[in-house]
Structures are given as C-alpha cells and as structure tokens.
Amino acid sequence: MxxxxxxxxxxxxxxxxxxxxxxxxxxxxxxxxxxxxxxxxxxxxxxxxxxxxxxxxxxxxxxxxxxxxxxxxxxxxxxxxxxxxxxxxxxxxxxxxxxxxxxxxxxxxxxxxxxxxxxxxxxxxxxxxxxxxxxxxxxxxxxxxxxxxxxxxxxxxxxxxxxxYGRVDRRWWVDRCLPEAEQKTKRAVPGTMRVRPRSERNRSGRGRAGRVVVKARRRS
Missing domain, CATH: 1.10.3210.10 (Hypothetical protein af1432)
Structure with a gap:
C-alpha cells in the first residue's frame, strides 16, 4: 500500500x-x-x-x-x-x-x-x-x-x-565522446566497453543514410 x-x-x-x-x-x-x-x-x-x-x-x-x-x-x-x-x-x-x-x-x-x-x-x-x-x-x-x-x-x-550532467564533459552529450583521460580509465577497468564516437561508427557497416547494412549469407 x-x-x-x-x-x-x-x-x-x-x-x-x-x-x-x-x-x-x-x-x-x-x-x-x-x-x-x-x-x-x-x-x-x-x-x-x-x-x-x-x-x-x-x-x-x-x-x-x-x-x-x-x-x-x-x-x-x-x-x-x-x-x-x-x-x-x-x-x-x-x-x-x-x-x-x-x-x-x-x-x-x-x-x-x-x-x-x-x-x-x-x-x-x-x-x-x-x-x-x-x-x-x-x-x-x-x-x-x-x-x-x-x-x-x-x-x-x-x-x-x-x-x-554537470560533471560530464559536454562532448559526451554531443557525440558520446569521452575525454582521452577518461577513455584510458575505462579501458583499464575489466569488463568495460568504450563507446565509439558517431564519426567512427559511420565509417563502416552503415549505408549512406546511416542505416545498418546487413549482408545476407548464402545457404550451403
């Protein structure tokens, strides 16, 4: 109650x-x-x-x-x-x-x-x-x-x-990009994963409009 x-x-x-x-x-x-x-x-x-x-x-x-x-x-x-x-x-x-x-x-x-x-x-x-x-x-x-x-x-x-909000570098809220010092800290902690900036994520695996490109597998 x-x-x-x-x-x-x-x-x-x-x-x-x-x-x-x-x-x-x-x-x-x-x-x-x-x-x-x-x-x-x-x-x-x-x-x-x-x-x-x-x-x-x-x-x-x-x-x-x-x-x-x-x-x-x-x-x-x-x-x-x-x-x-x-x-x-x-x-x-x-x-x-x-x-x-x-x-x-x-x-x-x-x-x-x-x-x-x-x-x-x-x-x-x-x-x-x-x-x-x-x-x-x-x-x-x-x-x-x-x-x-x-x-x-x-x-x-x-x-x-x-x-x-106030204790995080503003770049995180723009592009989810951590300062280099913070990235090193996160890489030093086992089990943590670095989030790639949007600029890096767009270099591969996405089409022109930002859509994920999935390649079909051939059936054997």
Whole structure:
C-alpha cells in the first residue's frame, strides 16, 4: 500500500510528487550513510528509517495542514500493519524508538526524513518553483544532528543535476565522446566497453543514410 500512497504535501507546493514507499527507501538509505559518518549503528538507523512511516499504509500521509485538523491512532495502525507477521515486537519497538528520538540512530533517522524532503525541495527550486525556498528554510530548522546539517549545506550549494550532467564533459552529450583521460580509465577497468564516437561508427557497416547494412549469407 505504501507505494500507492502519495506524499500529500506536494499538492500545496504545486510541483513535485512521490509515494511513501519511495520516501521510505530514500530515508533508510540516508539513515545508513549518516549513521556511518556519525559513528552510530548504520543497520539500526536504516531499520528505523525504513519503517518510520509504516502506519501510513492505514492512515495515509497527512501533511502539515492536514495535521492541524485530523488526529489518527498511529500506534494502532502500526500494530494492525504488522499483526500476524511475527515481527510485532521488533517493528513496533523500532517505531517507538524513532518517535522518542532518544537514541543517536533515532535522531539520525528523523534527520534523514527531513533530508529526503530537502533534496526533493532543492530539485523543485532548481526547476523554477520559488515557493520551495520557504519550505527549505523550515526543513533546515528541523535538523538536529551536525552530520545532517553538513550534508544539507553541501547539497544546497550545487544544482540537483550536477552529479550526472554537470560533471560530464559536454562532448559526451554531443557525440558520446569521452575525454582521452577518461577513455584510458575505462579501458583499464575489466569488463568495460568504450563507446565509439558517431564519426567512427559511420565509417563502416552503415549505408549512406546511416542505416545498418546487413549482408545476407548464402545457404550451403
């Protein structure tokens, strides 16, 4: 159900969308990374992040505006969600730990929850939604750990697409031609294949219009 349950806050921002399952996976991933950096238990932090919104399979996701008017029995929803699985004690205990925020792992997982929101808001800001700035400021104020604040500061300084677009030589996007230094690196890695530039690929095996020429075999 979590992958069919939308995160409802985006309708107020006007852009962006995700479901609770996507959010939970990203929070678990970030929790693990943050815990490793902070010297906490990464497996425990990831577990807390993975299950932190499990109750929303029953209650749906209530955004900040909804929560002003609607109250849900979150604890009962958690119990019902895991009833009969044999995992009741482990998962409900983890969710209680997450809500109490007393352990380092719980504080990290909660900050990962906010970091996921911040990463998404930065993407919407980069794509032109100026309203995301106010949301970013509020989410930053909710961060409690130094490790999460450091990640947030670094993330906000770069465009969200830099990891895949800004760090690749422009010639790759024109002709899929890598710089010579990068070609040497790829050739040194076993199992990698160099993509030939279009100019090389057109020298053989193609007709005048760029169509592949297939030579028929004679039957013996």
């Amino acid at each position: 979590l992958r069919k349950t939308p995160r409802s806050g985006w309708i107020f921002l006007g852009t962006g969308n995700e479901d609770v399952a996507q959010h939970s996976f990203r929070v678990a991933f970030m929790s693990y990374v943050l815990a490793k950096r902070a010297g906490a238990n990464p497996a425990r932090a990831a577990l807390l992040g993975l299950f932190h919104d499990l109750h929303e399979a029953r209650t749906s996701d209530l955004n900040y505006m909804n929560q002003r008017y609607v109250q849900t029995d979150q604890k009962q929803a958690q119990l019902d969600a895991v009833a009969g699985t044999g995992l009741e004690e482990d998962i409900v205990g983890a969710l209680e730990e997450f809500e109490q925020r007393e352990s380092p792992e719980a504080r990290i997982a909660k900050d990962a929850d906010q970091l996921d929101l911040l990463f998404n808001l930065k993407e919407e800001l980069d794509k032109g939604n100026a309203f995301a700035r106010d949301w970013i400021d509020a989410a930053l104020d909710r961060l409690k750990t130094d490790v999460a604040r450091a990640v947030a500061r670094q993330m906000l300084q770069v465009d969200h697409s830099r990891w895949w």
